[in-house]
Amino acid sequence: MYFEQLVTSFIASAAFGMLFNTPKKALLQCGFAGMVGWLLYIWLQDMHVLRITATVVASYWVTMISHLFAKRYRTPIIVFSVSGIIPLVPGGTAYDAMRNAVENQYDQAVQLGAEAFMISGAIALGLLLSEVTNQLIRKWKPRVV
Amino acid sequence: MEDLVQREHEIMKVCLLAGQIMLQSGAETYRVEDTMVRIAASFGVDKTHSYMTPTGLIFSMEDPQPITRLNRISDRTTNLHKIDRVNSVSRRISKGELTIAEARRELEHIQRTGDIYPLWLRLLMAALASGCFLIMFHGIWPDFLAAAVAGGLGFYCMLMLQRMIPVKFFAEFSGALAIGLCAVLFVKFGFGRDLDIIVISSVMPLVPGLLITNAIRDLMAGHLVSGLSKGAEAFITSFAIGAGIAFMLSFQ
Numbered sequence: 009m010y011f012e013q014l015v016t017s018f019i020a021s022a023a024f025g026m027l028f029n030t031p032k033k034a035l036l037q038c039g040f041a042g043m044v045g046w047l048l049y050i051w052l053q054d055m056h057v058l059r060i061t062a063t064v065v066a067s068y069w070v071t072m073i074s075h076l077f078a079k080r081y082r083t084p085i086i087v088f089s090v091s092g093i094i095p096l097v098p099g100g101t102a103y104d105a106m107r108n109a110v111e112n113q114y115d116q117a118v119q120l121g122a123e124a125f126m127i128s129g130a131i132a133l134g135l136l137l138s139e140v141t142n143q144l145i146r147k148w149k150p151r152v153v
Numbered sequence: 154m155e156d157l158v159q160r161e162h163e164i165m166k167v168c169l170l171a172g173q174i175m176l177q178s179g180a181e182t183y184r185v186e187d188t189m190v191r192i193a194a195s196f197g198v199d200k201t202h203s204y205m206t207p208t209g210l211i212f213s214m215e216d217p218q219p220i221t222r223l224n225r226i227s228d229r230t231t232n233l234h235k236i237d238r239v240n241s242v243s244r245r246i247s248k249g250e251l252t253i254a255e256a257r258r259e260l261e262h263i264q265r266t267g268d269i270y271p272l273w274l275r276l277l278m279a280a281l282a283s284g285c286f287l288i289m290f291h292g293i294w295p296d297f298l299a300a301a302v303a304g305g306l307g308f309y310c311m312l313m314l315q316r317m318i319p320v321k322f323f324a325e326f327s328g329a330l331a332i333g334l335c336a337v338l339f340v341k342f343g344f345g346r347d348l349d350i351i352v353i354s355s356v357m358p359l360v361p362g363l364l365i366t367n368a369i370r371d372l373m374a375g376h377l378v379s380g381l382s383k384g385a386e387a388f389i390t391s392f393a394i395g396a397g398i399a400f401m402l403s404f405q
Binding site for chain 1: 179180181184231232233234235236237240241244268269270274275278279281282285286288289290308349352353356357358360362363365366369370373374391395396398399402403
């Protein structure tokens with residue numbers, strides 16, 4: 009079950025990288041970042057962690073890994089993080105919201121829409137937290153060396 | 154003095170070009186602004202201001218003569234390759250490896266390059282990604298092909314229409330319409346089973362995931378105008394996709 013998710017999330021993230029014109033040398037890293045993020049997300053969901061919390065944690069680690077790659081390969085971080093983040097985007101929830109709206113069930117639609125918005129916010133929060141962490145590390149390092 | 158002003162104008166052109174390429178390729182707001190300021194600083198101009206919104210770019214320099222220029226941006230895509238290359242040009246400029254004229258030539262060269270992967274490969278990847286998303290969203294393997302075909306076809310529709318008609322909304326709407334049509338037909342003729350999951354996974358290549366995330370992040374980082382307008386763009390795109398799908402579902 010996890011193996012299936014591992015392979016498909018890797019391929020999906022790398023394929024998305026190609027849609028976004030990611031340079032060839034970065035494709036495998038994109039796939040890796042996406043895979044780690046997605047595995048973390050479904051694992052947390054299986055542990056019955058809230059979906060929003062799981063999203064924050066997953067996007068935090070996707071960005072941390074992307075930061076490492078960005079430093080290692082001297083490439084802008086966005087190259088790695090974008091395709092890693094894509095699987096976490098609440099496409100399904102947004103779709104359900106839309107579907108309910110079409111079927112005139114506006115109360116459901118608004119609820120699901122709000123959920124989709126909160127999850128997008130959670131992704132951004134994870135991104136931001138990881139950026140802050142990195143800035144802290146950068147500030148802290150010179151004193152050690 | 155005359156020479157200095159001339160030089161300043163040349164630097165201005167390089168900075169604006171770099172900013173424009175990055176903005177059109179989907180770079181983050183802070184990176185675009187930062188890159189322009191950095192390039193100017195590497196050429197010895199310290200007092201600069203840069204301001205970016207998704208639809209325009211303003212850059213001003215104060216020394217030796219105050220000049221300000223504006224670039225209007227109308228089309229934006231996601232091209233990480235270009236961002237990477239502009240970034241490395243900017244890095245080389247700050248190391249002092251490039252003169253102003255050389256930097257400009259390199260940037261113009263980058264601006265002319267298009268997608269690095271051929272169309273058929275991108276379509277194949279869109280299809281593959283859709284199929285993989287189906288499995289990730291707990292779909293069943295027999296639906297893999299249905300999602301892949303619908304996803305690839307929808308993506309193709311969107312790309313083709315975007316080339317013909319410069320209204321992004323319409324292209325996205327038609328892409329979603331094609332996906333909805335495929336999915337409904339597949340399920341009807343027994344080629345696919347779970348309509349919802351097939352649609353969700355094949356819509357993924359159209360979803361403005363990058364925009365939504367960048368919008369909220371820009372807002373949190375204090376780039377209020379950029380954040381709001383990116384959010385608006387993401388909303389319009391989501392609405393186009395949703396409307397296309399909804400249109401199809403209402404006939405079901």
